[in-house]
Amino acid sequence: MSTSVQNAPGSGTAAAPGLPIGELIFALIIVSIGVVGFVAGAGIQTPPSASDIGPRAFPFAVSGLLVVVGAGLVIQVLRGHRGSADEGEDVDLDASTDWLTVGKLAGLVLLHAFLIVPLGWPIAAAILFFGAAWSLGARPWWRNLITAILLALVLQFVFGGLLGVSLPPGFLEGFGVFGG
Amino acid sequence: MLMQGFATAMQPMYLLFALGGVLVGTAVGVLPGIGPAMTVALLMPITYSLEPTAAIIVFAGIYYGGMYGGSTTSILLNTPGESSSIVTALEGNKMAKAGRGAAALATAAVGSFVAGTIATVLLSFLAPYVAAFAVQIGPVEYVALMVVAFLTVGALLGSSVLRGLASLGLGLFIATVGFDSLTAQQRYTFGSPFLADGIDVVLVAVGLFAVGEALYVASRLRHGPIKVIPVTGGWTSWLRKDDLRRSWKPWLRGTLIGFPVGTIPAGGADVATFLSYASERKLAKGENKKQFGKGAIEGVAGPEAANNAAAAGVLVPLLTLGIPTTATAAMMLVAFQRYQIPVGPQLFESNSALVWALIASLYVGNLMLLVLNLPLVGIWVKILQIPRPYLYAGILVFAVLGAFSVNFTPIDVIILLIVGILGFFMRRFGYPIAPMVVGLILGPIFESQLRRSLAISQGDPVALVQSPVAATIYVVLIIIFGLSFLLKRRQRQFEAMVAENADAPDVVRGSAEAPEALAAPAATASTAPASTATATAPSREDTDR
Numbered sequence: 001m002s003t004s005v006q007n008a009p010g011s012g013t014a015a016a017p018g019l020p021i022g023e024l025i026f027a028l029i030i031v032s033i034g035v036v037g038f039v040a041g042a043g044i045q046t047p048p049s050a051s052d053i054g055p056r057a058f059p060f061a062v063s064g065l066l067v068v069v070g071a072g073l074v075i076q077v078l079r080g081h082r083g084s085a086d087e088g089e090d091v092d093l094d095a096s097t098d099w100l101t102v103g104k105l106a107g108l109v110l111l112h113a114f115l116i117v118p119l120g121w122p123i124a125a126a127i128l129f130f131g132a133a134w135s136l137g138a139r140p141w142w143r144n145l146i147t148a149i150l151l152a153l154v155l156q157f158v159f160g161g162l163l164g165v166s167l168p169p170g171f172l173e174g175f176g177v178f179g180g
Numbered sequence: 181m182l183m184q185g186f187a188t189a190m191q192p193m194y195l196l197f198a199l200g201g202v203l204v205g206t207a208v209g210v211l212p213g214i215g216p217a218m219t220v221a222l223l224m225p226i227t228y229s230l231e232p233t234a235a236i237i238v239f240a241g242i243y244y245g246g247m248y249g250g251s252t253t254s255i256l257l258n259t260p261g262e263s264s265s266i267v268t269a270l271e272g273n274k275m276a277k278a279g280r281g282a283a284a285l286a287t288a289a290v291g292s293f294v295a296g297t298i299a300t301v302l303l304s305f306l307a308p309y310v311a312a313f314a315v316q317i318g319p320v321e322y323v324a325l326m327v328v329a330f331l332t333v334g335a336l337l338g339s340s341v342l343r344g345l346a347s348l349g350l351g352l353f354i355a356t357v358g359f360d361s362l363t364a365q366q367r368y369t370f371g372s373p374f375l376a377d378g379i380d381v382v383l384v385a386v387g388l389f390a391v392g393e394a395l396y397v398a399s400r401l402r403h404g405p406i407k408v409i410p411v412t413g414g415w416t417s418w419l420r421k422d423d424l425r426r427s428w429k430p431w432l433r434g435t436l437i438g439f440p441v442g443t444i445p446a447g448g449a450d451v452a453t454f455l456s457y458a459s460e461r462k463l464a465k466g467e468n469k470k471q472f473g474k475g476a477i478e479g480v481a482g483p484e485a486a487n488n489a490a491a492a493g494v495l496v497p498l499l500t501l502g503i504p505t506t507a508t509a510a511m512m513l514v515a516f517q518r519y520q521i522p523v524g525p526q527l528f529e530s531n532s533a534l535v536w537a538l539i540a541s542l543y544v545g546n547l548m549l550l551v552l553n554l555p556l557v558g559i560w561v562k563i564l565q566i567p568r569p570y571l572y573a574g575i576l577v578f579a580v581l582g583a584f585s586v587n588f589t590p591i592d593v594i595i596l597l598i599v600g601i602l603g604f605f606m607r608r609f610g611y612p613i614a615p616m617v618v619g620l621i622l623g624p625i626f627e628s629q630l631r632r633s634l635a636i637s638q639g640d641p642v643a644l645v646q647s648p649v650a651a652t653i654y655v656v657l658i659i660i661f662g663l664s665f666l667l668k669r670r671q672r673q674f675e676a677m678v679a680e681n682a683d684a685p686d687v688v689r690g691s692a693e694a695p696e697a698l699a700a701p702a703a704t705a706s707t708a709p710a711s712t713a714t715a716t717a718p719s720r721e722d723t724d725r
């Protein structure tokens with residue numbers, strides 16, 4: 001990918017000898033979810049007629065688990081015990097993190113969510129596929145475009161038309177085969 | 181009962197669904213980045229219009245197909261695979277490089293068929309007995325079983341106990357969002373109507389498996405051409421007499437190791453493949469033993485059989501007790517819930533026709549896989565070579581399709597993205613995904629059973645351990661933990677040794693310092709298969725994505 005970013009801020013978790021900031025933050029987030037669980041859980045109404053253990057006890061127990069485990073993880077990370085990143089056939093663990101591509105993909109999914117209703121599912125999906133394939137390094141652009149359009153039409157036909165999933169057909173409105 | 185199941189499963193329409201299921205399953209098994217759990221999650225909203233039996237048959241086909249497809253990838257793809265498939269890759273990849281890829285594929289496929297069939301027979305005989313026991317257990321025992329499932333899946337399957345428990349906790353937390361089922365009180369909804377109904381399980385599963393995986397792979401995509409080792413020769417001459425002679429015993433041994441490991445809520449296919457590999461290596465003699473590390477066919481035949489037998493074993497607790505022990509099993513449970521089929525101990529009794537149709541379709545699917553797999557290997561190789569940008573862009577499109585189809589609101593796509601980003605960071609920092617999914621799915625059932633038990637005992641927590649059955653379950657849990665930590669250490673030694681030998685492939689195994697490190701896990705495996713089978717070992721459950 002031509003867009004790969006070297007030494008992007010925050011990507012230091014892979015090789016940097018210092019404190020693994022990202023991993024530490026993640027462990028702290030787990031603790032804070034537990035804390036939020038206690039605070040917000042205090043607002044859960046318990047009907048007086050309920051049995052001995054009401055709707056509040058279980059959320060409290062889970063929050064407690066998160067706080068304890070999260071705190072343990074914070075300590076572990078501070079002591080230098082790191083998690084091992086997930087492996088996979090397509091994953092190159094030695095590569096530096098390509099934040100730009102991750103950001104592009106996340107942005108495209110978000111864009112897709114806003115386009116489904118105004119443009120219809122096929123166009124929104126084609127844009128998502130085209131953008132994602134391009135961000136991941138597929139060239140040339142016209143082949144990506146053709147693939148994206150074909151895929152969107154086939155999916156709209158199979159799921160909207162054949163299986164009766166109510167995907168908004170957009171410009172295909174009125175064509176029965178596309179579920180319009 | 182089984183015959184009635186066959187009568188259902190053999191109807192042409194259902195045969196077609198089974199065929200579709202195994203083909204889709206094999207394809208996703210072959211493709212890196214997607215697994216059966218993710219596929220079932222994705223297909224759930226978009227197969228909503230199917231009737232329950234058809235959908236369950238499709239999912240059963242995907243479940244078995246995914247196991248077959250995975251072995252093709254680890255044998256033919258020339259990149260270091262995931263930890264779960266690495267056992268097959270150890271010998272299979274070497275065989276393929278030595279021009280014996282066809283034999284490796286064949287012994288994997290036939291072994292999967294033999295093991296799958298025997299294990300399905302065992303499932304058919306065992307399941308009714310377990311189900312008869314299951315209907316007698318009360319909420320207290322059910323709570324105990326779920327505690328075992330939580331702790332074994334959460335603490336034992338991943339490489340880090342705390343990370344597994346954190347993942348489990350996150351799943352349980354998300355499960356509490358929404359209306360409380362017993363008192364109808366709102367919990368953690370923060371006044372938002374979108375959260376009042378809870379966060380849909382399918383959204384979380386698709387977000388974690390599909391979007392999380394796509395984002396993670398995108399962050400560290402392996403570039404360059406995809407190297408697939410070519411397979412030569414016609415598929416009919418693949419399994420020579422000599423190969424067959426060396427394979428059939430490992431197939432049977434793998435089945436016997438895999439099935440019990442799968443049935444126990446501490447299993448997972450990884451442990452079974454590892455135990456099978458270790459014992460095959462221990463039992464090999466003379467010339468064959470020297471081949472280990474350089475492409476011994478026993479090292480492919482045994483683990484592949486164990487893998488498939490374990491997959492069938494996992495269905496025993498799922499179908500009889502409603503306890504999923506892997507992420508794929510958890511998604512199957514969700515599929516049952518979607519179709520208003522009550523899960524839990526009463527499943528077998530109240531929906532026996534459906535369960536037997538499911539089991540019958542496993543026999544059918546297994547046979548289809550054997551017949552289709554070898555002749556179609558050319559197609560699987562093509563699928564393996566799909567350009568990665570298209571593969572992961574396609575995964576994203578399917579993910580948003582599945583998410584949108586849950587409620588047909590774009591807000592679900594945004595929730596999907598948020599969960600996906602969470603999944604990205606979990607992968608990055610080594611948090612296993614499966615415990616979160618299991619926690620999310622079992623959480624509500626667990627809470628209601630727990631509260632029911634405590635209501636019966638009027639709030640006395642001692643009652644939870646007073647029932648003899650429940651007490652036994654907890655004692656077994658403690659034993660499982662003790663054994664697993666023992667086995668964990670040995671597997672680490674074993675893996676270290678394998679890594680060492682992988683670096684220096686010409687070292688003849690079984691010489692020098694190797695025997696001691698190896699003898700340990702193998703000895704445990706062969707002397708006490710049933711008890712060590714309960715113990716599990718570290719390595720990710722990647723087959724379940």
